[in-house]
Amino acid sequence: MTPVALAPEAEVASEGAVKTKKLVIIDYSGELEKTWATLILASTAGAMEMETSVFITFWGLQTFVKDRKRITGENWMQKMMSFMQRPGVSHRKLSKMNFMGMGPWMMFKLAKQYNVASPKDLLEMAQAVGVKFIPCQMTMDMFGIKREDLIEGMEEPVGAATALQLMTEADSTLFI
Amino acid sequence: MNNLDIKVKVDASGLACPLPILKATQAIRTVGPGELIEVVATDPGSVKDFPAWAGSTGHALVESDSANGKYRFVFRHK
Numbered sequence: 001m002t003p004v005a006l007a008p009e010a011e012v013a014s015e016g017a018v019k020t021k022k023l024v025i026i027d028y029s030g031e032l033e034k035t036w037a038t039l040i041l042a043s044t045a046g047a048m049e050m051e052t053s054v055f056i057t058f059w060g061l062q063t064f065v066k067d068r069k070r071i072t073g074e075n076w077m078q079k080m081m082s083f084m085q086r087p088g089v090s091h092r093k094l095s096k097m098n099f100m101g102m103g104p105w106m107m108f109k110l111a112k113q114y115n116v117a118s119p120k121d122l123l124e125m126a127q128a129v130g131v132k133f134i135p136c137q138m139t140m141d142m143f144g145i146k147r148e149d150l151i152e153g154m155e156e157p158v159g160a161a162t163a164l165q166l167m168t169e170a171d172s173t174l175f176i
Numbered sequence: 177m178n179n180l181d182i183k184v185k186v187d188a189s190g191l192a193c194p195l196p197i198l199k200a201t202q203a204i205r206t207v208g209p210g211e212l213i214e215v216v217a218t219d220p221g222s223v224k225d226f227p228a229w230a231g232s233t234g235h236a237l238v239e240s241d242s243a244n245g246k247y248r249f250v251f252r253h254k
Binding site: 003043046125128 | 233
């Protein structure tokens, strides 16, 4: 079979100056499927040379604790919280059909079968294309999560005002 | 189409979204302005996704075709 040219719209060559678009994602849920979506969009936006910031708050912050870290927090309640929801990008749970880890296991199995990048790989690729991951200071305080608990390459922790400033200056903002 | 001076070739066959785009990004970062890369993908979404990527980044899509379920794209670094 000889190669055929793709549809005309695929032929549109784009040259010259392109205005840099800004994307902000608020990573809130910390659930596996939503974290996956966040990291797919963030890595792709970075690859598309969009100025991409991910503001990480509440349950979302658990994703950015080092995978090998088992317990975080200073007091018993913070430690209990981290015990009940194991931190790390590789330990997220599904919001539905989790079934004691059966759901995520099947998700990862299917992802591998269909060559879908894992959240961990996507996170590394997002960092490689310059996506900024910005932790929420208040969430760090409340859960007792320290800078050294978080993965390398995160931005300085900030608060709601900085997050809102990013959002108002962005071309698109997502709350996931 | 065989006389193009392609610096880097990427085979993203079998890879699901967004990996073809991420592989292309890695590849185009290794070449200089004006140089060409070629990406082959099997993801049908790439037919629309690669022009979108080119439009956003400013790298030019100079050639694209498909044969036997494979989509081929050539980009020129901006």
